[in-house]
Amino acid sequence: MTDAGGRLVAGVGARRGVSAAEVRELVRAALAAAGREPGALVGLATVAAKAAEPGLLGAAREFGVPLWSFPAAELAAVRVPGPSAAVRAAVGTPSVAEAAALLAAGPGAVLVAGKRVSAPKGRPGAATCALAAAPTAKPRVGVEGMF
Numbered sequence: 001m002t003d004a005g006g007r008l009v010a011g012v013g014a015r016r017g018v019s020a021a022e023v024r025e026l027v028r029a030a031l032a033a034a035g036r037e038p039g040a041l042v043g044l045a046t047v048a049a050k051a052a053e054p055g056l057l058g059a060a061r062e063f064g065v066p067l068w069s070f071p072a073a074e075l076a077a078v079r080v081p082g083p084s085a086a087v088r089a090a091v092g093t094p095s096v097a098e099a100a101a102l103l104a105a106g107p108g109a110v111l112v113a114g115k116r117v118s119a120p121k122g123r124p125g126a127a128t129c130a131l132a133a134a135p136t137a138k139p140r141v142g143v144e145g146m147f
Contacts, residue, residue, distance in 0.1 A: 006040075006134065006135075007040055007041075007133065007134075008031070008034075008036060008040045008041050008042065008105075008112060008132065008133050009042060009043050009044070009068075009100075009101050009104040009109075009133075010030065010043075010044050010129055010130070010131055011044075011045050011046070011098055011099065011100035011101025011102070011103075011104065011129065011130045011131075012026075012027070012045070012046050012056060012059070012096070012097055012100070012128065012129050013046065013047070013050070013087065013091075013096030013100075013127065013128040013129075014046070014053055014055060014126060014127045014128075015126040015127070016053065017055070017126070018053065018056070018118075018126040018127050019055050019126075020055045020056075020058025020059045020061075020062060022055065022118050022120055022127055023055050023058075023118075023127050023129075024059045024062055024063070025118065026116065026117075026118040026127050026128075026129045027041070027044070027063070027129050029116070030113045030116055030130070030131050031113075031131065033113055033116075034112050034131055036112070036131075038063060041063055041065055042065060043060075043066045043067070043068050044056065044063070044066070044067045045068040045069070045070065045100035045101060045104035046067065046068075046069050046096060046100050047069065047070065047071075047072050047075055047091050047093060047100065048069040048070060048072065049072065049091050049092075050069070050091075050096075051067065055127075068100075068104050070100060070103055070104070072091055072092035072093040073092070073093070074103060075093040075095060075096060075099040075100060075103060076088075076092065076094060076099070078095065078098075078099035078102050078103055080094070080095040080098040080099050080102070081098065081111070082095065082098060082114060082115050083095050095115075096128065097115045097128040097130040098111060098114065098115050098130040098132075100130075101130045101131060101132035104132070105132040105133060105134040106134040108134055108135045109134040109135075110132065110133060111130060111131065111132050112131040112132060112133050113129075113130060113131040114130055115128050115129070115130045116128065116129055
């Protein structure tokens with residue numbers, strides 16, 4: 001991970017039915033751990049199969065940013081430090097959070113915060129998040145979700 005300045009993209013992986021509150025709190029925790037404010041966030045990014053997930057759309061709406069999505073095959077081509085066989089089996093790519101953040105942030109992007117899992121009380125987390133920044137201020141745009 002690196003301490004890149006500029007605008008950030010949060011890559012988010014999620015289980016079906018994740019709440020917007022769980023995603024929002026996870027992204028806020030990742031931003032805080034990276035020493036960044038929510039205002040640095042320019043978008044959320046995920047795998048296309050999750051682009052219509054209400055919790056992801058709701059979190060993007062609450063942050064006032066777009067939700068970008070990418071096909072699993074594009075995400076699978078991105079090198080990440082924490083690939084997962086379980087994620088590959090579930091959605092067709094070994095990484096959603098890290099790969100989506102890096103892909104959406106654009107060429108030369110670097111991870112500012114690696115994958116972290118949400119930690120709701122009394123149950124397993126339903127979301128993952130990673131933050132990426134690019135040396136340029138303009139993120140790459142995938143398929144934008146509607147909200």
